[in-house]
Amino acid sequence: MTDVKQQIRSYIFDNFIMAGDPGGLKDDDSFMDRHILDSTGFIELITFLEETFGIKVDDDEMVPENLDSLNNIENFLRRKKPA
Amino acid sequence: MNAATLGPGILDIDCARETGRIAARLVEIVARTLHRRGVVIALSGGVDSSVCAALAVRAFGPGKVFGLMLPERDSSSTSLTRGRQVAEQLGIEYAVEDIAPALEAIGCYRRRDEAMRAVFPDYRADWKSKIAIAGGAQGRINHFKLVVQSPAGETRETRLPLREYLQIVAATNYKQRIRKAIEYFHADRLNYAVLGTPNRLEYDQGFFVKNGDGSADVKPIAHLYKTQVYALARHLGLPDEICSAAPTTDTYSMQQGQDEFYFVLPYDKMDIALWAKNHGVPAAELAAHLGIDVKRAEFLYKDIDAKRHTTRYLHARPILVDAVTELQG
Numbered sequence A: 001m002t003d004v005k006q007q008i009r010s011y012i013f014d015n016f017i018m019a020g021d022p023g024g025l026k027d028d029d030s031f032m033d034r035h036i037l038d039s040t041g042f043i044e045l046i047t048f049l050e051e052t053f054g055i056k057v058d059d060d061e062m063v064p065e066n067l068d069s070l071n072n073i074e075n076f077l078r079r080k081k082p083a
Numbered sequence B: 001m002n003a004a005t006l007g008p009g010i011l012d013i014d015c016a017r018e019t020g021r022i023a024a025r026l027v028e029i030v031a032r033t034l035h036r037r038g039v040v041i042a043l044s045g046g047v048d049s050s051v052c053a054a055l056a057v058r059a060f061g062p063g064k065v066f067g068l069m070l071p072e073r074d075s076s077s078t079s080l081t082r083g084r085q086v087a088e089q090l091g092i093e094y095a096v097e098d099i100a101p102a103l104e105a106i107g108c109y110r111r112r113d114e115a116m117r118a119v120f121p122d123y124r125a126d127w128k129s130k131i132a133i134a135g136g137a138q139g140r141i142n143h144f145k146l147v148v149q150s151p152a153g154e155t156r157e158t159r160l161p162l163r164e165y166l167q168i169v170a171a172t173n174y175k176q177r178i179r180k181a182i183e184y185f186h187a188d189r190l191n192y193a194v195l196g197t198p199n200r201l202e203y204d205q206g207f208f209v210k211n212g213d214g215s216a217d218v219k220p221i222a223h224l225y226k227t228q229v230y231a232l233a234r235h236l237g238l239p240d241e242i243c244s245a246a247p248t249t250d251t252y253s254m255q256q257g258q259d260e261f262y263f264v265l266p267y268d269k270m271d272i273a274l275w276a277k278n279h280g281v282p283a284a285e286l287a288a289h290l291g292i293d294v295k296r297a298e299f300l301y302k303d304i305d306a307k308r309h310t311t312r313y314l315h316a317r318p319i320l321v322d323a324v325t326e327l328q329g
Helices: A002-017 A039-053 A070-080 B015-033 B047-060 B077-090 B100-106 B108-119 B162-190 B200-205 B226-235 B267-278 B283-290 B294-310
Strands: B039-042 B065-069 B093-096 B128-134 B143-149 B155-159
Touching: A002 A039, A002 A070, A039 A070, A039 B143, A039 B162, A039 B294, B015 B047, B015 B226, B039 B047, B039 B162, B047 B065, B047 B077, B047 B226, B065 B077, B065 B162, B077 B093, B100 B108, B100 B162, B108 B143, B108 B162, B128 B162, B143 B162, B200 B267, B200 B294, B226 B267, B267 B283, B267 B294, B283 B294
Parallel strands: B039 B065, B065 B093
Antiparallel strands: B128 B143, B143 B155
16 A cells, blocks of 8 residues: 555656655645645546546545545545455 | 634725725826726626726716626626616716627637536537536535536536536636737727726635736725625615625526635625634634534635635736846836
């Protein structure tokens, strides 16, 4: 699952931050509070998760507890797609 | 900052004094800063543009205010009726220009419908549609839904995928941008300035199209909460239908309130939330005042900040790598 987190970190870094230190993004940092993702950014992130991990994110799953940090996404994917 | 307290009358203004103050500033800005001879204003039939037109008439007199009504295929028929009613009441010269042919030629409707059909393959040009914001009011992440209605009245809705969402918004933004091009044609021809009509809520939260309705030379009511704009409308004696009309986007063919499209709550509550945030009122007090739970009030504050951050680029002037200091000041 660490690979999964790394994949998401790279995606977020390449698409939204674009420069600087990827290590500056901690696993439990909120994308909203750090102004890394806005609502359009979350739609992009969801599209990425659906296409990359073959899942479908339902409307009622679009909550910060599932999507608003690397840790939250990792846990969410684990629940959606048990290894 | 010491937190203020919410109570009745927080948004009350002295309408006579405010009218005089804005009118005096308009003269100063248009004549002495911009060196223009009058103003052009697009009248949507809503309260904001009607109040701006009435303020401009107070400032310059009816002979130096030129009104424009710029309907298109999806405009409500009441927009034109009310715009004309205001122009005639104020005694200003005005023109009506249907922008549908320009929008058709530039591909606005075709590109919008192409994106809609990617989501609903049955969608045809005679269907009605709108985009609605969803999620935020339930504490979820904001996203957008496309709602379509067939001529038979069947309604369908779905969450919009990114590409289609962006294309629909990009295509409909042509409407505000074409309107602005026409406003500037008349402003150039008359040597006038263009008035922009956002209220404080719209201006603060970035509810405008960059280089569309966001473009103007002066924005006379951008410091006023929407509730205060309605108070000015009554003070200025505008028609009752305008003083009591609920704000709409008038951009999509299905009826659409601004609170469905962009704001989480109706304008009167959003005004209070924005005022409370600006005055350091704790979320718990806002929650008690609006009759909502504290978590939702906290979300409202967070959403106001998020929208400010997201739309910062809409306000930004073109940014230079190095300042050209000779032109500053």
